[in-house]
Amino acid sequence: MKTFVATALGAAMVTTALAGPAMAQTIRVHQDADIRSTDPGVNRDGNTDDVILHVVEGLVGYDKEGRPQPLLAESIDVSDDGLEYTFHLRDDVRFHNGEPLTAEDVIFSWDRFMDPETGWRCLSSFDGRINLKVEDASAIDDMTVRFRLAAPNPLFLSSLARKDCGMTAITHRDSLNEDGTWNKPIGTGPFKLNEWRHREYISLVKNEDYANRGEEPNAYVGSKRPLVDELRFVVISDPATANAALVSGSIDIITRVPYAEVETLEAHDNIGITISPQLSPATLPLQTTDPLLSNVKMRQAIASAIDYDQLVAGVTYGLAEPNTSLVPISSPFYSDVTRQGFTYDPARTATLLEEAGYNGETLVLTTNKRNMPNFDAAVIAQAMLQAAGINVEVEVVEWGVQSSQWQAGNYQLMSFSYSARMDPVFSYEAVMGPKDEQPRKVWDDPESQEILIQAMNEPDEEKRQALIEDLHRRMVEFVPIIPLFNILSTGAYRDTITGYESSSFGGPQLWEVSKAE
């Protein structure tokens, strides 16, 4: 009788739970934090981009290899002088409100982005403050838009496609309230925004009228059919709870499984694992203005004291391979040259320490516990450096504190992960520059900076490759930063899910993903 009562109670509870929000053909995806806003590229972070890029699209997007390809544009003509880009729009695209995409919508969206009041994160990347300047954007006819640059720039399309720029999304003017403030995205993507319950979930529903390009899946630019009725990004900040939710079937996909948990989840028969190296590098920046570390021999000694295979195996539980280059493993620019980075050589360390006149001074290696790979890398690096005779103290601070210290250049050694940058020159740009103007820069060398600028402006891909390889060689010699490995996308999904794969872009791409009943 007791068993019956317990079973009946259990059954009643499960029935009620399922009768609640759970629906067929809803894919529930774990999100470790809430999104910032629904305004693409404006108030954003990685989670925000991941969700919103299911709703909106730009003229161009990235393919699997990280190259910009037409998305809302049918084709793109570039003038011989490299100053004019003419985008011919696709004529089958409609916004979520049923209105057709026109050149006027493109200009409206562009003008809004370029208005400083909007607060677009990428404004400085297009108004000439960094390098690239768009002088004018105008509609040639209903379906054609022309952008004129102040100077040729081979990174223009790549910059437009950036995830953190919200893919320079083209949204309908009804996305704004009457007073011009942002309301909600009326885009052209495979899913439409349905409901955002702050700190609980974001629900997207299928765009039945999605104008698919009808090709093979290819990151943001291939076939992007919405195969389920609803995507629900569920905010679960505790990783242990997220794992329990996946195992119990309360969610279908986790996009960032902690490395230590991959094996445990893989042991479940009904859970699959998908792993891919991201573009984001885990690194050890060195403060080259520090009295001790200003000596290049000291920095070289540190670089050769680290056993990269062991460190990376330890941090990632054998899931990742070392990459001591700023060019991501998944980049088409990753070559035999960039593969030859720092190497473990304790004898060289001993010699260099002697030449540097090192007297056992203590170095502080700053890290945090929010990004556990940073912490683990710091602890293992400390052990390796100690073994090589270099005194290192690990200082664990809260992420916000570390972030400020990094920004101010206020550290000796740091275990730090940079955000993903699609083009390798952006990865170098992130670390290179004058420290007196931007203390966050770790590599302040005018000669190398010249090469970076050449690489940024070089349209020929082979020549750019050579310049990037030159920068890599210089980085290995100068040692302003020690890249360790590319952060992994570690996805776990229930066996009812088909078509889900981790990508080098980090976040989930849930078009072409289906769920069995």
Place this chain on the structure above:
Amino acid sequence: MLRFVFARVGMAVPTLLLVSIAVFVLVRMIPGDPAQLLLGDLADPDSLADMRQRMGLDKSVFQQFVIWFGNLLTGDLGSSITTGQDVTALVSSRFLISAQVVLAAVLFAALVAVPAGIIAAWRQNGVTDLFLIGTATLLVSIPTFWLGLLMLLLFGVKLSWLPVVGYVPFSQDAMGAVLYLLMPIATLFLHEIGILIRMSRASTLEVLRLDYVTHARAKGLSERAVLTRHVFRNSFGPTWTLIGLVLGNLLGGIAVVETVFTIPGLGRLLVDSIYQRDYPVIQGCLLFVAVTYVLVNLAVDLLYPLFDPKVTAE
């Protein structure tokens, strides 16, 4: 009585003023730049400067305080710098969610713990006492996050009786809401019951030793009558005060339980805001917690005469 109420409310005003100043200053002393955290490592110096200006962080701390305090006097706690949400509405809605869990857990815990403490004291050093005090000590010692995770694994994963993640408001689905809140309430209940049993037992023991209890027994009253009529009313005071403190504490601080069970309550909001250095939300949460603490303890004091008439007389 009315004078007592006014005096207590009057005492709360300077407390809250000091709290608001302390909150404002301390929040700004936390190292870490909100603009930098919002923009991440992709931002250039110009964008950072723009963002600081948008957030009003380019003004001096004193100017920021004057603006914030002026708005506060009109009931406006500002807007979140990360999501733009109105802080007053945000904090109140999150508080109501936390309050459901806390009030239910503390109510049930008090209903069980107070009689259990009296029984333990009554049977001091006996098997019942040992069992109750042992259980109480064990429950106090178990961290709530661990207890919560064990519950999740047992009732959510192994038995599949209860949903593992999510939250539904009562207004939307009462039965669903109960199911989602059952485990968090049980976790808090088990933790608080330990604290309250110990307090109830200790204060009962003190009363049991007093002469009038011996007198009551000597005049032939049944043990039940002695305990309910003479011991309970006199020993409940300290436990009642503790319940007030526990309530005040929990209403602002069940972030751990909320994180484990993914409840979008006030505690989680506060912790998330601290990580994001979302100054207006941190200030709003802390101020709200302080007000709640003061009000709960005021309510406890005002209800005290129900158990101890001496207090009114004083």
